[in-house]
Amino acid sequence: MDYSQFLYMHEEMSLLGVILLLFVTDLLFCKDSKRGGIYNSPLPVILLGVMTVFNALPLSDVQFEAFGGMYQHTPMDTIVKTTLNVGTLITFLLAHKWLARPENLVKQGEFYVVTLFTLLGMYFMISSGHFLMFFIGLELASIPMVALVSFDKYRYESAEAGAKYILLALFSSALLLYGVSLIYATTGSLYFNQIGIANTPSLLLLCGLAMFLAGMGFKISLVPFHLWTADTYEGAPTAVTAYLSVVSKGSAAFVLLVVLAKAFTIGGIKMDWEIAFFWIIIASITLANLFAIRQSNLKRFMAYSAISQAGYLVLGIMGGTELANDGTAQGMTAMVYYLLVYLAANMGAFAVINVVEQNSGKLGIKDYNGLYQTNPRLAFLMTLCLFSLAGIPPFAGFFSKFFIFMAAFNAGFKVLVFIALVNTIISLYYYLLIVKAMYISESDKPIATFRSDGYTRVALALCTAGVLLLGIAGWVYNYLTEIGMQSL
Amino acid sequence: MNFLSIFVLIPLVMLLALWLVKGQNAIRAVMAVGSTALLGLAVYLTVIFLSDRAAGADAPMLYTASFDWFTPLHIKYSVGVDGISVAMLLLSGVIVFTGTFVSWDMCKEYFLWFTLLSLGVFGFFISVDMFTMFMFYEVALIPMYLLIGVWGTGKKEYSAMKLTLMLMGGSAFLMCGIFGIFYGSGGQTMNIIEIATQTGGATAIALPEQLVWFPMTFVGFGVLGALFPFHTWSPDGHASAPTAVSMLHAGVLMKLGGYGCFRIAMYLMPEAAHELAWIFLILTGISVVYGAFSACVQTDLKYINAYSSVSHCGLVLFALLMMNETAGTGAIIQMLSHGLMTALFFALIGMIYGRTHTRDIREMSGLMRIMPFLAVGYVIAGLGNLGLPGLSGFVAEMTIFVGSFQHEDTFHRVFTILACSSIVTTAVYILRMIGKILYGKCTNEHHLALTDATAVERFPVIVLICCIAAIGLAPFFVSGLVNDGVVPIVKHILAAAV
Numbered sequence: 001m002d003y004s005q006f007l008y009m010h011e012e013m014s015l016l017g018v019i020l021l022l023f024v025t026d027l028l029f030c031k032d033s034k035r036g037g038i039y040n041s042p043l044p045v046i047l048l049g050v051m052t053v054f055n056a057l058p059l060s061d062v063q064f065e066a067f068g069g070m071y072q073h074t075p076m077d078t079i080v081k082t083t084l085n086v087g088t089l090i091t092f093l094l095a096h097k098w099l100a101r102p103e104n105l106v107k108q109g110e111f112y113v114v115t116l117f118t119l120l121g122m123y124f125m126i127s128s129g130h131f132l133m134f135f136i137g138l139e140l141a142s143i144p145m146v147a148l149v150s151f152d153k154y155r156y157e158s159a160e161a162g163a164k165y166i167l168l169a170l171f172s173s174a175l176l177l178y179g180v181s182l183i184y185a186t187t188g189s190l191y192f193n194q195i196g197i198a199n200t201p202s203l204l205l206l207c208g209l210a211m212f213l214a215g216m217g218f219k220i221s222l223v224p225f226h227l228w229t230a231d232t233y234e235g236a237p238t239a240v241t242a243y244l245s246v247v248s249k250g251s252a253a254f255v256l257l258v259v260l261a262k263a264f265t266i267g268g269i270k271m272d273w274e275i276a277f278f279w280i281i282i283a284s285i286t287l288a289n290l291f292a293i294r295q296s297n298l299k300r301f302m303a304y305s306a307i308s309q310a311g312y313l314v315l316g317i318m319g320g321t322e323l324a325n326d327g328t329a330q331g332m333t334a335m336v337y338y339l340l341v342y343l344a345a346n347m348g349a350f351a352v353i354n355v356v357e358q359n360s361g362k363l364g365i366k367d368y369n370g371l372y373q374t375n376p377r378l379a380f381l382m383t384l385c386l387f388s389l390a391g392i393p394p395f396a397g398f399f400s401k402f403f404i405f406m407a408a409f410n411a412g413f414k415v416l417v418f419i420a421l422v423n424t425i426i427s428l429y430y431y432l433l434i435v436k437a438m439y440i441s442e443s444d445k446p447i448a449t450f451r452s453d454g455y456t457r458v459a460l461a462l463c464t465a466g467v468l469l470l471g472i473a474g475w476v477y478n479y480l481t482e483i484g485m486q487s488l
Numbered sequence: 489m490n491f492l493s494i495f496v497l498i499p500l501v502m503l504l505a506l507w508l509v510k511g512q513n514a515i516r517a518v519m520a521v522g523s524t525a526l527l528g529l530a531v532y533l534t535v536i537f538l539s540d541r542a543a544g545a546d547a548p549m550l551y552t553a554s555f556d557w558f559t560p561l562h563i564k565y566s567v568g569v570d571g572i573s574v575a576m577l578l579l580s581g582v583i584v585f586t587g588t589f590v591s592w593d594m595c596k597e598y599f600l601w602f603t604l605l606s607l608g609v610f611g612f613f614i615s616v617d618m619f620t621m622f623m624f625y626e627v628a629l630i631p632m633y634l635l636i637g638v639w640g641t642g643k644k645e646y647s648a649m650k651l652t653l654m655l656m657g658g659s660a661f662l663m664c665g666i667f668g669i670f671y672g673s674g675g676q677t678m679n680i681i682e683i684a685t686q687t688g689g690a691t692a693i694a695l696p697e698q699l700v701w702f703p704m705t706f707v708g709f710g711v712l713g714a715l716f717p718f719h720t721w722s723p724d725g726h727a728s729a730p731t732a733v734s735m736l737h738a739g740v741l742m743k744l745g746g747y748g749c750f751r752i753a754m755y756l757m758p759e760a761a762h763e764l765a766w767i768f769l770i771l772t773g774i775s776v777v778y779g780a781f782s783a784c785v786q787t788d789l790k791y792i793n794a795y796s797s798v799s800h801c802g803l804v805l806f807a808l809l810m811m812n813e814t815a816g817t818g819a820i821i822q823m824l825s826h827g828l829m830t831a832l833f834f835a836l837i838g839m840i841y842g843r844t845h846t847r848d849i850r851e852m853s854g855l856m857r858i859m860p861f862l863a864v865g866y867v868i869a870g871l872g873n874l875g876l877p878g879l880s881g882f883v884a885e886m887t888i889f890v891g892s893f894q895h896e897d898t899f900h901r902v903f904t905i906l907a908c909s910s911i912v913t914t915a916v917y918i919l920r921m922i923g924k925i926l927y928g929k930c931t932n933e934h935h936l937a938l939t940d941a942t943a944v945e946r947f948p949v950i951v952l953i954c955c956i957a958a959i960g961l962a963p964f965f966v967s968g969l970v971n972d973g974v975v976p977i978v979k980h981i982l983a984a985a986v
Contacts, residue, residue: 328560330560392630393623393624394623399558402663403561405663406561406670409664410675414664414667414668417664418664421661425653425656432633432652435633435634436637439637440644440645478558481559
């Protein structure tokens with residue numbers, strides 16, 4: 001066996017290194033709960049930041065395989081992994097104040113290690129070339145997530161959210177695994193590439209694919225596999241909710257694109273899953289939008305908003321599995337770009353929600369009435385992020401929405417694009433409800449003025465920079481297009 | 489760096505400066521200097537544009553520049569102007585300038601959103617790339633929500649939400665239309681001129697595709713141009729908005745609709761325009777007549793003016809759909825004229841409302857004695873609106889109706905006559921309103937103690953009146969400028985008919 005293959009996996013290796021380092025540090029230095037240990041220091045953030053930069057800098061343009069095709073790496077993987085790293089980094093920044101609470105001090109180390117383990121699982125999913133590798137990554141990304149969701153275990157909602165999540169996660173994993181076995185039964189292989197060549201449409205294969213899609217739909221929280229989302233998002237600690245809604249969801253959506261591109265584009269099967277996605281996207285966007293209007297809790301609200309955003313994200317899969325007629329990987333590029341922008345905007349919104357919750361304990365939309373009078377800067381940043389989510393220029397969300405619609409349009413899904421566009425108006429309505437609460441509605445008891453902590457400020461600065469610059473700076477998209485062409 | 493981009497740069501600098509400065513005087517200084525610079529630049533542009541055209545520069549767009557932006561999608565930041573855009577930039581310059589003085593006492597956040605709005609407007613008129621144009625279009629829409637919602641009056645939250653959602657609904661149609669045009673023409677360029685002249689890799693859009701995308705684009709822009717039945721945001725929105733926002737919105741923003749219909753929908757899809765013009769002629773005809781009749785029964789000053797805007801903006805689209813040079817020129821002059829008159833109207837209504845605290849015409853009378861300056865201004869605006877010769881409204885409507893009547897078929901002529909009836913209706917509601925609130929004896933004793941306009945208030949009113957009179961007295965100057973842009977487009981559209 002050629003051990004130098006491990007060097008190809010330097011992204012996974014370095015993440016594992018960070019995890020082990022944090023684990024050992026936790027073990028040796030941090031058991032004194034009175035001092036809070038070195039986790040009150042920015043060590044995890046710095047380590048992850050260094051790793052992110054280290055992995056992103058030598059952007060290797062190579063496309064390679066290791067371990068006989070179990071592990072496949074494309075340049076776009078590096079981009080997505082870096083994006084996920086940034087998302088995790090912001091999660092850590094958000095979590096800092098919450099982790100410094102007395103009841104969490106002793107569990108700080110676990111938070112960081114467990115979060116990074118889920119990230120490692122996503123890495124494996126992204127770079128897998130084989131269904132087993134993929135499934136290991138999926139489980140590694142799902143099971144520790146339960147621990148994160150129920151991290152506030154003495155809070156009733158958090159425990160409930162954890163229970164709901166694990167039951168449904170395991171059910172969907174089982175479904176997915178059964179689907180994979182059916183795929184194996186019809187094609188005789190678990191390698192994506194070989195499935196791609198061998199698949200001949202049959203009812204059995206379709207059943208397998210449907211179950212696979214259902215499992216992934218759960219991870220991405222697409223309608224009708226979304227029922228866990230609102231409860232889990234509401235119950236989980238806010239930083240974890242942010243992580244779930246961006247990093248977990250985004251990685252799953254990208255993985256789905258990659259797997260479909262590798263394994264299910266040849267033959268008539270593409271048409272079948274396209275029809276499925278056509279309806280799934282319409283259902284996700286429309287239903288989630290309608291439900292979001294009626295929410296009064298901001299975290300539930302963001303949950304439904306995230307479901308509809310997932311619908312837009314998956315729009316990139318339509319036509320994204322093949323090169324567009326101008327030779328670029330338009331769908332894939334638009335999807336990764338959308339993810340990047342969505343990360344900035346959604347994380348920014350969650351940063352505000354989180355810091356308000358940490359300082360005042362309030363989460364209701366009505367509680368935000370008059371926020372602009374007491375905390376004008378936070379209200380303004382929230383507005384920017386919501387406008388970006390709604391797709392209003394000059395913020396980045398406008399560009400990402402435009403491009404992802406354009407990609408789907410170019411792939412021929414004109415009706416779908418039109419329905420999605422009509423839905424953006426509904427989404428604008430409910431995003432404006434928040435803006436209205438902050439700016440227009442009066443309140444007897446507005447949230448008191450407070451100073452946010454330094455970690456939140458860094459997170460907000462990162463997100464705001466993303467929201468403002470990712471769109472205007474055209475080179476981001478242009479660069480992603482280049483990478484996309486090398487990756488598909 | 490192309491100098492047209494300065495139109496976008498100035499508002500950007502103003503935004504930055506507003507963000508940094510403190511104190512009402514500093515904010516006023518920034519706004520005054522910035523809006524004066526914008527107006528000055530627009531005047532300068534007009535002068536050199538005319539002299540360059542006189543010197544024989546005959547490209548469809550002058551001062552073009554193009555920078556790669558999203559290269560793989562063929563999206564560029566492209567700017568350029570023709571006669572229509574120059575006229576529109578001049579109009580925007582005047583309205584932003586006067587709007588600044590009308591909202592002299594507002595706070596910093598108000599001016600921030602106000603400036604963002606004007607950034608969108610200026611950016612829209614200098615763009616020749618569909619994407620850039622659409623982006624600036626949306627930039628101009630969203631500040632309206634906060635401007636109306638926070639600083640408005642009456643049922644402001646409802647109006648702000650209705651306005652934003654309806655206009656954004658229009659832009660959803662529009663986005664679909666833009667995709668259709670882009671991919672229908674070969675997916676090689678977003679530049680309007682290149683698509684129309686089929687250079688730069690663009691091919692002609694097939695007729696079946698045009699028949700889908702033309703209505704989408706036209707309705708998309710038409711929502712902003714108050715096309716019946718998508719006009720319902722307009723009365724509520726205008727009535728609730730603060731004064732300067734009403735001015736900017738009715739004066740400039742609604743013109744984005746007509747401009748876009750002409751420049752994107754009709755110019756790029758001429759065959760479909762010919763096929764489907766009759767549907768939209770009926771709709772715009774209804775706008776014209778229905779708007780005028782609705783204005784007759786309103787009691788709120790702003791509602792009267794808002795319905796009058798629906799009627800007049802309907803006339804713009806109506807004339808554009810006639811697709812001949814005279815009517816087209818008339819349409820653009822009507823945009824200018826209506827922009828200025830509406831702005832003047834809203835400014836005066838704002839000033840009167842600031843004093844009487846009511847806009848209900850049943851509660852006001854005899855204001856002429858109490859505030860003669862405002863009242864005279866109001867009369868002039870009203871006379872301009874009903875088309876008195878010597879003011880801008882006459883020039884515009886005359887040109888439109890003469891142009892429209894040039895069509896020889898019954899359908900066009902009947903509709904022209906129907907639309908003409910709006911002139912009479914306009915006279916009814918304008919004279920009724922003026923007679924009711926300005927003349928007679930003042931019955932409300934609280935109104936007797938009111939004062940006339942201050943110097944800061946008089947200034948924008950005088951500027952606007954001068955502009956209206958200038959167009960009315962020297963129409964050939966304006967129609968020459970506008971003609972320059974209209975003729976090539978109309979020729980292009982007509983060429984597609986045969």
